[in-house]
Amino acid sequence: MGRHFAHAFVNAGWRVAAIARSSAVLASLGHDDRTIALPCKVTGPASVNRPVVGTVNPFDRLDPVVANVAIFRLFAFEGASDAVIRDHIEVNVLGASWTIRAAIPHLHATRGQIEAHFHHRDLPDRDCNLPAAAKPPRQSNAKETVPMPALPELTPENTPFWTGGAQGELRIAFCADCARAIHPPQLVCPGCLSERVEPRAVPGTGTVYTFTINHQPWVPDLDVPFAIAVVEIDGAPNVRITARVVGSDPESVHIGQRMTVIFHQAEDVWLPQWRPLP
Known part of the structure; x- marks a missing residue:
């Protein structure tokens, strides 16, 4: 580094x-x-x-x-x-x-x-500015049954994604010129290089592309096992979002399973999580 x-x-x-x-x-x-x-x-x-x-x-x-x-x-x-x-x-x-x-x-x-x-x-040589990752991790002050990880640093391009949960919306960046869905969000479309990129709410549902079950307690008091799923997002072609699966037995998660998004608030960030659809 x-x-x-x-x-x-x-x-x-x-x-x-x-x-x-x-x-x-x-x-x-x-x-x-x-x-x-x-x-x-x-x-x-x-x-x-x-x-x-x-x-x-x-x-x-x-x-x-x-x-x-x-x-x-x-x-x-x-x-x-x-x-x-x-x-x-x-x-x-x-x-x-x-x-x-x-x-x-x-x-x-x-x-x-x-x-x-x-x-x-x-x-x-000159003094360097400490990168965002070097700032002490922001931790949720709320009482959690599951220890919270370091929270993402909010930027102009990713704020709609990380705060859309306040309105119950999964917001994905789209190019206003070529209609490309862009995730992770960027300020410039990687397809046509347009700067007309805007967040849009998508249905918040999708299909499990792949998943893993974690059995490792990475931090103290972390309840294991739990499933993490990569979900293909309805209404946002080629966009997949990785998040924890809640509300079901981890062993029941499977490829092709339908999911809906829910949000967990931690400070000023709303973390997406997946819950199986009935």
Whole structure:
């Protein structure tokens, strides 16, 4: 994630597992019960799988994944040989992609997020702004029978989705020009590049595309097992939403099952959950 970001996370009180090729950079973090230094030479998917496992095993969870990608370093392209460019792309593009892919199953379990930050190595060092993921997780103050995960950070593009539950609406972003359903929500349509993107309420029903049953108590007092389903959304072609299934035996969830959305309020966020239709 880069030296500055790593120190910012540590200073914010987070437990940090830093993956880097440079032993000197890792040594600067020190080593205690809140930091893990994981040297990694990016040679293929297996080389990044090991550090991901090396994070989850001692910490029991994985929340944000932060990639500080130096893809725009001028020296890596200007006058560089094919071998240098190939190594640069393999580490900064393939390496980041392999790491994210390896982390995604753990991020699903903790509702974690991926942060990508770009910097220019030739610029002098400067204080960095702490990324949103490094802010201490917002937790619900309400009394819950199920421990709440870190809540999503509200942004202009995702606020309609995360707050639509206040009106009992599942709101999906649509392009006003090409009618494409866009999820996760974005400010620009990835299909036609129109900026006329607007939220619309959809019926709030759908069909289970796939699911998993979690038996791991990731946090204290978490009731297990429970099912998490990926549901194809009615009225929003190609949109699938992953959420917890409530109101039924986890073992009864199956592919093709019809679901309806309900919402659980936690602070200023309404989390979608799936309930089987009769």
